[in-house]
Amino acid sequence: MRKLLASALALVMIAALCGYGFWTQQRPEGHYLSDLRIELALNQGSPGERGNLLGIEPLLYPSDYQNLQRLRLKLAAYLEQAREQGLVNPRTVVVLPEHIGTWLWARGEKNELYQVTQRREAEQWLELSNPLRYGLAMLWATGDDRRADAHLRMKAAQMATDYQALFSGLAKEFGVTLVAGSIVLPAPYVENGVLHAGSGPLFNSSLVFAGDGSVLGQPQRQQFADSEVRRYIQDGREQPLQVVSTPAGRLGVLIGSDSWYPENYQRLADQSVQLIANPVFLSGKHSWDAPWRGNRHQDAAAELPLQRGQVSEQQAWQQLTLAANPDLASISVFMRGQFWELGADGQGFANHAGGQLAGTAQHGARLLNVWL
Template identity: 55%
Template structure:
């Protein structure tokens, strides 16, 4: 009888494990009607032969990331509408928002992940659906927040490949230089024209793709991630700032809060940056009009009047992002583009803005809530 029960229990366990293995491999693609609306919120300057900076403030959700073909269709629709308005030419530099590539971690997952109500629930589905990858990533995690580290690390190789395929493909398809927002990857580097990952710490990076779809130089690493992300994203304080040649001029990238630091503009000046792109992301619906959360880094020399509780998040971004404000920055123009959308219970905020010849041009404010549609921020050079 004991042998019978042992065999029965073993058989049930084998069936359960086999069923779980089959379940983890099932990836049904659900139907989704994507919102392709986009408005021209800023159109500064006059068209000419010197090119333009074109920020795309995309409106995205987890369902847009179910596969890269779906995400490509949405972003290509935005760019096609921009082209129809005469905003794309061979000297156009397109700038996408921060973390537009990071959410590729959700590509090719089970429907339960996209239907989750909270980001914690979604990440639990991510781990349960990819047990081997998750355990391997958890073992390799280097950050203080090992769980967040593992979630971002577990699909790093496929994320890097999807990132280059998607954004390099869009740059080539539309014949533009494309600043592909940002993506979080472990020890990323470009080798022989391919974005590859290592096994070290996670970095938030941005890659610029030329009109041939090939990366221009090495990835730009974020030097000063927000304090709430430093438990799993490594600050790259010694990485330096890259400036690349484009048909419209020399271009530098400052990711998110890196644009707050005066020293970074000095480095950009020394490297001859004529144009600056700032892919950005602010967490939380309504955060743009709430008190500025500041930063704990001793390297941020914020003006004294910004230390009071009265300054709002949006005001701080526009004060600290010193693009085109000589002598801090000698760049001719810049654009700050914010990620928008609702990712489970994590909302977003931010009204994109541009700088041109020392003046800041802001997009008209609107309510910080989902379903507002995407925006174009254009500056003629």
């Protein structure tokens, strides 16, 4: 009798495991509606031979990341509208916001992940739907927040492939130099023109794609990890800042709060930089007008001319970038939208010819253009 019960129990467990395994492989897609409109919030100067800096601040949500075609549709629609307004040419440098590639961890998951309202719930669906990948990633995770590390590490290879396919394709389709915001990957590197995820710590990195879709340089790592992600993203100061040649001039990329620190601009100036792209992700609804959070976990922040809470986020970002690079052309581009309960805020701006240019405030997606 005991053998019979044990056999029956074993069969039930096997059936349950098989059913769970089958369930994890199912990825039905829900309906998708999205606003493809974008407003021109800043258009400074006149077209010339030097080209232009074109910032795109997309309005994105988790459902935009359910498959790569959806995300491409929205970004291509923005670029097409810019082209129709005469803002796209072979000397255009397009800049996208920080972490636009990081959210690719959500690609190809169950509908429930996109429908919940809390990021914690979305992460639980990610773990339940990918038990083996998540378990293996936890074994290799590092940092103080191993769970957050594992969520990114478990899909790193897929994310790297998706990131290059998407942004290389857009750069080639529109014939522009494209600064593809940033993506968090373990020790990323480019070999034979292909982006790979390594096996080391996580870095917040950006790639620049040429007008033929090829990669320019190696992934540029964020030098000073922001306070909110420092528990699982490592500083990139061991890898030097780099400058790449584009049809519009020599370009450097400073990710997020890297744009605050004068030493970063000096390192780029030593390489004869002419243009600076600054992709940014500022979390929290209405945080643009809230007191500046600074970065108390970085020693270099103590040397900045502003103190935490002394001014608003808007004033801090604008003052620090202008003070650090008054003679360079630069553009700071912010993510917009809502990722579960995590909102994104910020209004992009540019520095050119010793002055600062801020566009008109818009609630939706925005274009910011500066003719060089």
